Amino acid sequence: MNNMPKVKLGIVAVSRDCFPESLSVNRRKALAEAYAKKYDAEDIYECPICIVESEIHMVQALEDIKKAGCNALAVYLGNFGPEIAETLLAKHFDGPKMFIAAAEESGDNLIQGRGDAYCGMLNASYNLKLRNIRAYIPEYPVGTAEECADMIHEFLPIARAIIGLSELKIISFGPRPLNFLACNAPIKQLYNLGVEIEENSELDLFEAFNKHAGDPRIEDVVKDMEAELGEGNMKPEILPKLAQYELTLLDWVEEHRGYRKYVAIAGKCWPAFQTQFGFVPCYVNSRLTGMGIPVSCEVDIYGALSEFIGTCVSEDAVTLLDINNTVPADMYEADIKGKFDYTHKDTFMGFHCGNTTTKKLSFCAMKYQMIMARSLPEEVTQGTLEGDIVPGSITFYRLQSTADNKLRAYIAQGEVLPVATRSFGSIGVFAIPEMGRFYRHVLIEGNYPHHGAVAFGSYGKALFEVFKYIGVDVDEIGYNQPKGVRYPTENPFA
Template sequence: MDNIPVVKLGIVAVSRDCFPMSLSANRRGAVVAEYVKKGLDIYECPTVVENELHMGKALDEINKAGCNALVVFLGNFGPETSETLLAKEFKGPVMFAAAAEEAGDKLLDDRGDAYCGMLNASYNLNLRNIKAYIPEYPVGTAQEVANMIEEFVPIAKSVIGLNNLKIISFGPRPQDFLACNAPIKQLYNLGVEIEENSELDLYAAFNDHKDDPRIPEVVKNMEAELGAGNKMPGILPKLAQYELTLLDWIKQHKGSRQFVTFANKCWPSFQTQFGFVPCYVNSRLTAMGIPVSCEVDIYGALSEYIGTVVSNDAVTLLDINNTVPADMYNEQIKDKYNYTHKDTFMGFHCGNTASSKLSFCEMKNQKIMARALEPNQEPNITRGTLEGDIIPGKITFFRLQSTADTKLAAYIAEGEVLPVATRSFGSIGVFAIPEMGRFYRHVLIEKNFPHHGAVAFGHFGRILFEVFKYLGVEDLGFNQPKSMLYKSENPFV
């Protein structure tokens, strides 16, 4: 995927002047050796930082090496001033970790006291208002620190991505979609740029692509992707025209930013003016690593982008949509899976999920829109959805949101898509999340989250949690186990 960052990682060892500098240098070398064993690449800065002059030299070396993420490694107690100034001056995400003592017979001349030094480092970072990633337990052996660094990479990727991201939106939200409100102040706080456009801008650009000579090639690509699911081939030229419109808009409007995502209007006037629904094109761009959220959901697009970076894979955006009927639960779930009825629900959207994430797919028309726009006739302007059941397997449901009073909030819940036929329409699946009923009431409803949630295909809760912490999210909900009551949960039930 070209629309996500590549991390160039560097490591700098720091040393307190009353400890042997060689101790830090040797321990740094051991960490690098363990990291390289994983088949991963890291720049080992030769300068050990003991004072501010060393800090300037090391900063110059890591910048010349092209590093965009940094590990500050306390091989011993560490110099609290220069090590935190290094984090301040480096223009990218920074992780702090410290060395554990190696052996009982080395506690005289080779004791490093980095366990103590991490306390001072964290205190100084706070004094200087410097953001840094500190692992859950940041002190370890060379192998353990190498593992910490590996876990830091997707966190660093997310931060770099947001600092270089532009969200492009088209059109105001549809009527009665206040739930997807998007105060943009927090976007700027996160380092994200936003370009808001009218639907008319998009319509004009679409018309400019009429008879684009590239359309037949895109149609051919769509036909190959759809295969036997190409049930409405007549709509493909318009969809190809629209796809080219969006891809060209990126080239012309990316500006100073490296990465782009879309939050686009998709109904109700879209169908009558453009002559199709854009869901399939949205799914194709998302598969390219360019998430396109529905209904001008700006924070939905932001969430999808974070999920794309963390998972290095296509994601989707779904409505937390409807309950699983009792007969379906009793017949297909109850005695086969360890989930209560309230743990299950159906995630749905019109047809925006990448074909690689569907068990089967067909080109269809949008059933709900057809009721209003094309009742009792052959579908025409409501064609363009990619429909099918979402592939079974592990998922992470999550969202980052700005509240109406411009405070960041987020939730994360791990679960799975069950191999249960949905018997419905759209891009849809039967989801199961432990304690979903309580989570639905005391996080999603209580915290006023909208109905859209981003879905990453795999369990990424641990990394997402650290990403959201790094971004400064204080209100971070998750599906708490039975033994842990929510603040608003009645203990007498």
Template sequence: MNNIPEIKVGIVAVSRDCFPMTLSESRRQAVVASYKAKYGDIYECPVVVESEVHMQQALADVNANGCDALVVYLGNFGPETSETLLAKYFNGPVMFVAAAEETGSNLIDGRGDAYCGMLNASYNLKLRNIRAYIPEYPVGTADEVADMINEFMPIARTIVGLNNLKIISFGPRPQDFLACNAPIKQLYNLGVEIEENSELDLFEAFKNHEGDARIPEVVKSMEEELGTGNKKPEILPKLAQYELTLLDWVEAHRGSRKYVAIAGKCWPAFQTQFGCVPCYVNSRLTDRGIPVSCEVDIYGALSEFIGTVISQDTVTLLDINNTVPADMFDEDIKGKYNYTQKDTFMGFHCGNTAASKLSFCSMNFQRIMARTLPEEVTQGTLEGDIIPGDITFFRLQSTSDAKLRAYVAQGEVLPVATRSFGAIGVFAIPEMGRFYRHVLVEKNYPHHGAVAFGHFGKALYEVFKYLGVEAEEIDYNHPKALPYKTENPFA
């Protein structure tokens, strides 16, 4: 994947002037040694920050050495002003972490009081309206701090990525899909650029790619990927033409931005004019780290990009689509897995999930569209059951009145045959029925959710906090013992 950041993290130790600077310095060295042994490279700033002058020196040093993310390490109590100004002026994500005391035999000159200093640091960050990542329990030994820095890395990658992201969209949302429409103001607040285009512009670019000399090479790549699932070989040249159209558009329009996501149009006129559906192409770009959402779902594309950066893996965007029938639940799930029927549902989209995330796949026509259109113009979907395993269902969304809101729910795709069509899987999320009613319905979320393949709830939650989503607006699937605010206690 070449559409996600590779970042360099630096660490700066800070010291209060009435504490030994050498304490912070030696503790920093221990953290760096542990991190390098466990996880790889980290830049160790030689300047220990005790004053604003030191802060300027440290800032110049980490910038000169190409650091994209910064760890401010309280080896002792730390200087409140200088350490928080370092976070203010550093142009990237910042983490604050503190040293635990090392031994009961050295609690006089060897006591650092960073446990106390972290309280002052957090207070000063709030005073200055500075966002920083503070771990769940931010005080630890050298090994523990190294682990915390490693947990910071996907968060830092995501913040860097969003600050360099452009979302390219084509066409307005289709009629009756207003749920995917949301104000773009919050994109700018997040540091994301948006380029909205007419689907007529896209169609013109597509026509200009007729006979492109690269089409046979792309067709060959598709054939190799599909293998025996290549059931519609006649549509591949048109899909290859569309893929080249999108890739060339990205390169011509990324502008000053390093990373790109696309919110594409796929109906109602797309099929008749382009002569295919874009699902398979969307899946191929997403598999390369360039998420392409369906139905011009801009915040869906944003969510996919966040999931891609955090997981460093392919994601997908699915409808929270249909219930699992009672007979199917009884036959394939009940007694085999610890879920109720209301914990399960089917996640589906027409064919936008990458082949790498399907248990099997075949090129087919879009059955829903083919109910009202000639079948030949609806070809281009990639059908198959989604691979079983851990997943995280999530979404970052702007409300209609331009407030940020998010949800995160961890679960799994069950190894159960779906008996249906499209790119689809049987999903199970603990207490999904209650989550569906008191989060998805109650808070007016659209039907699209991003899916990361693995459990990434902890990192996603911290990213949403760092981005400024209020804690009460980050929802998750509550356990039975924890009711939702809107849940009827007598139900």
């Protein structure tokens, strides 16, 4: 998956000139050594050129980490630190930044060896606010070399998402389908986030697809599809068209990315797509998402944006699903109750026609799209990927612009249960603690559309920090409140 940035974080130590500089020097070295012992040393760069005590040192450090190719910054308070120079360092660094501070080492060395970075972090945060500088500060930002190394490692996925957004282009095809205003949202917030968008007509896409007829690469893509699907290749006759479409999208990405490094796609898939192209694009969408190029269904631009963020955070494929249907009571009684610690209202089924990569399905079959085939000839609805989603921990989340152009988001951690769905499409039985209340008081009350992004793993902590960093008000980040903690809109007498 190469559609995301590689983070190289520069560690710059700072020092107040009335404190021993050696504290910052030695503590910086210890931090770099601790990181290299536990993680990949190539993630970080220890800026050796100076300890930042002044504005001149700040400029020298900036030039050094830029020359070293750093795209993220850790300002490390080895002692109290110079509040002006250290925050100017963050101001002038073009990329995500964090602030961490050194804990004192020994009760036997609290005279010349006391650094007071615990105090300095307060001044740093105050000055960051004065200068309107966004920076990540961990939950408890003061620690030993080993603890600060862990903080840096936790920052990497956050930094990866922020860098990715600054260099992202979302390519969309067509307006939202009729009666599908749920996925419609103003694009102004994309520009506020530094994201570019290229909006195209379905006719542009259809023209490009037709120009790829007879493409000599189709045969190799078909072979790759056959190998991926195995016994699940239920519609082999449609593979050449699907391969032609995949090449169309991949070529479009390369020809239209412009100066942007990373791309996501918001695609059209109905109502006229099937009758004109002669297939549905679900399986191709799943393959591109598996490559690290998220493709949302139904021209869901903020869905594609959310998927890309999750891809960067998890360094893994994600998916986009409808928060779709309840688990039938008899199914809950037979397969869930007493086996898993969830109430009936904690469970639901997440579904989409067939956009989830085979890597995240327990089994798969590529066939026709049942819902569309109810009103169209079955032969033009072929190309959907069906299968139960792999059991395991998940994070359900979404970043969204409201109709009045405000950013909001939600995050909920849970799991896909190892329960057979007995249904169709890319689908799974999901369980999220207190889902019933979250559904009513976050999803419905917050006017979110039915599409939610799914990252495979527990990534709520990182996603929450990403959303905070990019400017989502913390009061606008919904999550599944634990039992006994009331939502503002929840009836206290219920």
